[in-house]
Every structure is written in C-alpha cells, then in structure tokens.
Amino acid sequence: MKEMTTRDFRNQSAEASHNATLRAVLTHATGYFMGKRAASLDAFPGRDEHFARARAARLNALSRLPELLEELERNATAAGTQVHWAADAAEARALITGIAQAVGARVIVKGKSMVTEEIALNPALEAAGAEVWETDLGEFIVQLAKEPPSHIIAPAIHKSRQDVAELFAEKLNLHGQSIPELTLLARQALREKFLAADMGITGANMAVAQTGSVILVENEGNIRMSTTCPPVHVALMSLEKVVATLEDAADLLRVLPRSATGQKMSSYVSVLTGPRKQGETDGAREMHLVILDNGRSGLLADPVLREALACFRCGACLNSCPVYQTIGGHAYGSVYSGPIGTLLSSLLLPPDQTRDLPYGCTLCGACARTCPLGINHPKLMLALRQRVAGERANPFAAAHSMLARHPLAYRFAATAARALDPHLELLTRLPGMSGLAEFVDSRQPPELKKPFSARGRAAKKEQK
Ligand code: SF4
Structure with missing residues (x-):
C-alpha cells in the first residue's frame, strides 16, 4: 500500500471514492455498527440525561486539566x-x-x-x-x-x-x-x-x-x-x-x-x-x-476548538459520516479519520500539512447529531476553515467577503464576472492571479450559468 499523507488528502479521497469494493465493505460495516447502536440507544432508559452527564464529565475534566x-x-x-x-x-x-x-x-x-x-x-x-x-x-x-x-x-x-x-x-x-x-x-x-x-x-x-x-x-x-x-x-x-x-x-x-x-x-x-x-x-x-x-x-487555550478534546473515541461519528462511508480511513492520511479525525489531525499536525482536511466535510451535521458528547463538528470545521482562509490570506477571498456584504456591488461584480467567464480560467494562469482559481468552477453545468438570483425570481414567478 502506498504511503498516504494528510497533505495529499484531496487526491487520495478522490481516488478512494472510485473504489467500489471499498465502498461496499464500508457501507456494510458502518451500517452494521449504526444499526447495533440505534437498537441499543432506543432501549437505554434516560438516554439524554446519561449523554448530558457524560458530556459534563468530559467538559469538567478539560476545564480543570492541569x-x-x-x-x-x-x-x-x-x-x-x-x-x-x-x-x-x-x-x-x-x-x-x-x-x-x-x-x-x-x-x-x-x-x-x-x-x-x-x-x-x-x-x-x-x-x-x-x-x-x-x-x-x-x-x-x-x-x-x-x-x-x-x-x-x-x-x-x-x-x-x-x-x-x-x-x-x-x-x-x-x-x-x-x-x-x-x-x-x-x-x-x-x-x-x-x-x-x-x-x-x-x-x-x-x-x-x-x-x-x-x-x-x-x-x-x-x-x-x-x-x-x-x-x-x-x-x-x-x-x-x-x-x-x-x-x-x-x-x-x-x-x-x-x-x-x-x-x-x-x-x-x-x-x-x-x-x-x-x-x-x-x-x-x-x-x-x-x-x-x-x-x-496549546489547543486548550482555544475556547472553540478545545471541544474536540472532549472526544472519548467511540467512533460513531465516523460511521455516520457520508464522506467516511465513501472514502474510508486511509484516504485521510492520518491515524485519525472521519469527522473527529479531521478535527484532531488539523489541530495536532502542522497547519501546512492539513489545509485540505476541513474542506472534505459536507457540513451535513450527521456527526454532531450522532455524537453522544454533543461535540459540534460542523461548527469546529467552519472555525478550522476560517483559520485556513486566514492563513491563505487570499485577496480574492477578502474581496468576495466584502462584496457579499453589499448586495448591489455584488450583483454588479457578478454580472461582470459572467461576461468574463469564458476567460476566467485563462486569467488564473497570469502571475499573481492563482488565488482566483478557488472561485472559478470550470465544471459548472450549463444550466447553472444563469445567475442564482434570476433563477430564484423565475422560480417565484412559476409558483404564482
Ligand atoms: S461521536 Fe463524538 S465521542 Fe464518538 S468519536 Fe466522534 S467525536 Fe468522539
């Protein structure tokens, strides 16, 4: 088996997602665990109270760790x-x-x-x-x-x-x-x-x-x-x-x-x-x-991300995660995989090795709904993405964020971008323009080329 690294998560996950045999084995095994878990929790008297006590025990320990x-x-x-x-x-x-x-x-x-x-x-x-x-x-x-x-x-x-x-x-x-x-x-x-x-x-x-x-x-x-x-x-x-x-x-x-x-x-x-x-x-x-x-x-000092340390490694968030079910653990390139693995690897390994990991999450929230300790993985993933975005300091990300707060300017910029669309990919190859690539999706299907706002207006009209 070739060596996997967190740095190469993007390629490894793409490759693993095409492995139909792996997917079949994972679907069967994670489904088995989730089925057993659901049956056991359905028959667990006072389940929510027990979950709350378990979470309190972990959070209390983290707050008094030294x-x-x-x-x-x-x-x-x-x-x-x-x-x-x-x-x-x-x-x-x-x-x-x-x-x-x-x-x-x-x-x-x-x-x-x-x-x-x-x-x-x-x-x-x-x-x-x-x-x-x-x-x-x-x-x-x-x-x-x-x-x-x-x-x-x-x-x-x-x-x-x-x-x-x-x-x-x-x-x-x-x-x-x-x-x-x-x-x-x-x-x-x-x-x-x-x-x-x-x-x-x-x-x-x-x-x-x-x-x-x-x-x-x-x-x-x-x-x-x-x-x-x-x-x-x-x-x-x-x-x-x-x-x-x-x-x-x-x-x-x-x-x-x-x-x-x-x-x-x-x-x-x-x-x-x-x-x-x-x-x-x-x-x-x-x-x-x-x-x-x-x-x-060092992580304990972070008021948001420290929550990942509450985990007691039950593995349920991996079994519930549609990404884990598709690519398995090796593609993450770390001993810790799935939702909690993404968080732990991103927090414990050097940032330049783990930048892509938090983007491998769909933010569907299945992990947070499954976690008995109430860890809010999607919230932590977003905090990690913010951190990565800050490190990248992409001027195009900053411009996009500014425009998103000003609807008129956004519409104007979006119209201009659509006019430029056939040439955008070419632009990303010019010196200093590589950051634009994140905002260019050359595989966008033709039916989505129509602006979102226009499609919204059309849909409303149809409803009337
Ligand atoms: S479900 Fe919660 S406690 Fe279990 S492994 Fe995932 S994060 Fe940890």
Whole structure:
C-alpha cells in the first residue's frame, strides 16, 4: 500500500471514492455498527440525561486539566505506578523504548491504542531490537498487512473476510474461511506471544485523578492478557483522557460502549490501580503511565476548538459520516479519520500539512447529531476553515467577503464576472492571479450559468 499523507488528502479521497469494493465493505460495516447502536440507544432508559452527564464529565475534566493531571500523578504514584510526562511524540517514543531496554524486553504485546499509532511507537521499538505484536484482532490484521488502522475502533474495517483469509494464508500459512475459524487462528497465533512477552503496552480509555487508576475497555480479552501476563505494563495516555472521579468514569462507561458497538457494557473493563501488590496472584509487577501532550495543551487555550478534546473515541461519528462511508480511513492520511479525525489531525499536525482536511466535510451535521458528547463538528470545521482562509490570506477571498456584504456591488461584480467567464480560467494562469482559481468552477453545468438570483425570481414567478 502506498504511503498516504494528510497533505495529499484531496487526491487520495478522490481516488478512494472510485473504489467500489471499498465502498461496499464500508457501507456494510458502518451500517452494521449504526444499526447495533440505534437498537441499543432506543432501549437505554434516560438516554439524554446519561449523554448530558457524560458530556459534563468530559467538559469538567478539560476545564480543570492541569489540576487533575497533578492529582492523577500523585495518586498513581502512591499506588506504585511510575508516571512519566512526554511533551511530544519523540519524547514518548524515547521514554517507552528506554523502559523496554531497561527491562530487557525482547517480545512486546500491545493492546489497540490510537495514541501509540499517533506517535509511531512500533517502528521505534522494532528499531531498538524488540519484536512487537498487536493483539487486538483488527490491529493484528493491519499489522500483518503493513497498513495503518482505518477506523478508530475497528482498525481493519476496510477488509473483507476473504481479504483476511488470504492474508493469514500468505503471512502465517494458516488457512481458514469463516470468521470464527479466522478468529481462532489469530487467537492460537497470539497465545504464545502473550506467554513469551516481557512487556505489555496499552493506551488508556481514561485515567481517574481521584484514585490514580487507568481504565481500559475492550471485547477480546487481549488487553487483560497484555496487562497481566507480562511482568511490565506501560500505558500511554494522551493528557485529555483524565477524568476527575470514579463516578465520572462510570458516567462515561455507561455511554461509551453503547455508542461505539451498541453494547450495554464492553466484555472487559479493567481498572488498574498500580502494579501487582503483595499477596496478589496476577498483574504486572511494574506499571508505567506515560502522559502525552503532543500539541494538546496549546489547543486548550482555544475556547472553540478545545471541544474536540472532549472526544472519548467511540467512533460513531465516523460511521455516520457520508464522506467516511465513501472514502474510508486511509484516504485521510492520518491515524485519525472521519469527522473527529479531521478535527484532531488539523489541530495536532502542522497547519501546512492539513489545509485540505476541513474542506472534505459536507457540513451535513450527521456527526454532531450522532455524537453522544454533543461535540459540534460542523461548527469546529467552519472555525478550522476560517483559520485556513486566514492563513491563505487570499485577496480574492477578502474581496468576495466584502462584496457579499453589499448586495448591489455584488450583483454588479457578478454580472461582470459572467461576461468574463469564458476567460476566467485563462486569467488564473497570469502571475499573481492563482488565488482566483478557488472561485472559478470550470465544471459548472450549463444550466447553472444563469445567475442564482434570476433563477430564484423565475422560480417565484412559476409558483404564482
Ligand atoms: S467525536 Fe463524538 S461521536 Fe466522534 S468519536 Fe468522539 S465521542 Fe464518538
């Protein structure tokens, strides 16, 4: 698979939109998730009140973040967890590879974690000599295929059952056809890795300041194995995932699985408060929590865009998004895709790499209607577009905005532009005129050449 980048989002999304097989797989999978979600939420008593409590828990945490992170560090340390702070991806990679080398980790098992994808942890660990195994089934599949995940909760959503059967045959010489068969093969292949692992690495769905606990939610049991079989567990958490109290965590846990997979509760919820204590029979003997910033603390100062940090990654906005359903996750060129991925990538990556992302949104609002935390994606997309437009400082955009506020001048300019229309494309090639290209749509169908105002007047006349 060729490498995708956010910078090339325009071409990648155009190309992906022509892939009929991908669209069919995505339509089926996102429809499945949305169906399960709708059925679960219909049967959720007091749903709106629970959504409001979950949103309040996240917004409260964001408004008190520095204080809660300090409390988390204090309480986690008291429970025996070693807490580390990483300002950026490079620092987090160095910290975790340092821990791996210090404990002599040769085999590492991982639970699914988008934030470890964000910092490109696996290549760093492999370069340091470790063998790294993804143990979530979807992550295992994309690791074998040497692809990034294409969905925040279903990394291999773009793969059909046949794709996975061929992949297992080619890479593992294991042969199966049905989903239960393939799952069993993956389980058998991974079981020996759990037993051989020197270290387990996970993300964190949330961490509780009040108790210093890390909470992990999953369905396969692989995270439970990754945190209890190896002697060392490292959890990497982006700093916004902290919540104040166990009660807040419970409010979020009531909503997260229902919104993600339509389950009342995930099959496994692990609450890890420090390493194994004396007399306990399982759990890692050494536990580390790495708290990652990577651009987030700067974002907290933005009164509008900070709302994106409230997300708890249920993935529902991806499933509801007509653009995601058409192009899938890889076309975004970032580990985070879909509506929330567009926001996070645009806010966390350098602006010159992500300018086109917010324009890949239709502003239909399906994401905002779906989000259980009430995140208003379209409003944030518009704020991002404003930011991009400001950076581009296009004099034609400024002139258009001025004209739009003065109807008479606008009409005059529009009449002049229509007269010039056959030559506009030619004009954009002159020095200093490239900014005009944004306002020229050479593919405009002939029936739309008539001014909008004239068509409005004609339509009114017809109605009369
Ligand atoms: S933005 Fe909302 S719907 Fe999308 S992943 Fe985050 S919490 Fe879920």
